Amino acid sequence: MATQRITHWIDGAPWNGVSARAGDVFDPATGQVSGRVDLAATADVDEAVAAAVAALSQWRRSSLTARTQVLFAFRELLNARKEELAAIITAEHGKVLSDALGEVTRGLEVVEFACGIPHLLKGGFSENVSTKVDVYSIRQPLGVVGIISPFNFPAMVPMWFFPVAIACGNAVVLKPSEKDPSAAVWVAALWKEAGLPDGVFNVVHGDKEAVDRLLEHPDVRSVSFVGSTPIARYVYETGTRAGKRVQALGGAKNHMVVLPDADLDLAADAAVNAGFGSAGERCMAISALVAVGPVADELVAKIRQRMDGLTVGDGTRGCDMGPLVTAAHRDKVASYLDAGVGAGAELVVDGREQKIDGADEGFWLGPTLFDRVEPGMTLYTDEIFGPVLSVLRVGTYDEALELVNSNPYGNGTAIFTNDGGAARRYQNEVEVGMVGINVAIPVPMAYYSFGGWKHSLFGDSHAHGMEGVQFFTRGKVVTSRWADPSQRGTGGAVNLGFPTHD
């Protein structure tokens, strides 16, 4: 297969850059190299930031009407051509086409939210707070903002941030994952088609070198990061030390608690969908199923029965689940199967035995189910980020809550029950940022904010919703005095005391 070169996108056009470094991009379903992506040197990042700085002065002054027209045009183009983007995602990430289309649709919702920016940016106004004095608040863009995204949602995760950032009047430098970089460049070309001025949206590909330059560049005002916890912590600490506003979303270990009174068919369907969708490579995937009281045997049987019907293969062939993103990641995930067996967990379904509808060289591992997992096992302590679902058995609701709240991560969780009071208690007591009640993947709509607690998010701001608008703007409060025309020339009074109101 011919390999394509994937270049940066700077100032409204593809840009080759000065770095001689490049990385392989794979089609995970065939195991073949499909492209070579440029890996930016510091000078390449500087070029992108300079283009963003140059574009900023005009973009931040453009009217809300002008900005909204571009956003609506982008929304229409993306909606009309979302299948194209989904195909690019499947080709480099491996997730099945329907799932890739779902990711684009969820990103599109943030674009639609950002189309309402004139309303979202409205400030407050208080008339006559003191005689002839009014006070009002406005929100202004930060400037050049950096976005650094992970491999698992090459379109949706960048879209959590850039529609809002651009709508607020900022210029963007996006550093997508080097594992599936093509979606970002496709989106950049779409912005141009939508009428966004050159330089407002730039893409630099790369690794640590590009990230480090974004974190230290004096013209980059904020960094929005999504990825694993160790890198999220590093980005937060380094970026804030350099004086930037940083939101850094990290890894996850999401629990689904099933109470004895739950609808077990609903719970089993949800566990399979949330455990194995996108091969478990979702930050909101369920990886720990907490069976409370006597439900475990029946629940495990129902899950196993559903897993028998799952098909795994090339994402373009209508299968339920695709490959993992790289051979190295597949091998790492598979190593947890041996570790789990060695530690004494019960391997109920072994994903290595799954029949595959795809090339032998693809990065395959089928859905895997473990029962009787204990909290000390690596199956539970580590974020595996693959199609491995662990069942933990506990006796009571309190034990389940204690387990979830003791976990260092706090991204998402779900409770399955028919007892509204128990659900209400869980939503109040659980130390997790996003909670589902009989909903296994509680990803908030774009007009709410997405983000976890504890080691799943460093910083104070979650993504999109009003927190996104606040993250990408600075507040300013204006106090103004205008005399009535009939009183002009009468002056004020000299008074060196601290201003008070009359």
Ligand code: NAD
């Ligand atoms: P990753 O941390 O390896 O990479 C994320 C980004 O950081 C990439 O752009 C990568 O190029 C860059 N990077 C990698 N190593 C770096 C280093 N040493 N220094 C500086 N930058 C570096 O994550 P990934 O494997 O691409 O994505 C999977 C992870 O992302 C999982 O842990 C998952 O839970 C997490 N994730 C979290 C959320 C959330 O909302 N909390 C959403 C999606 C993914």
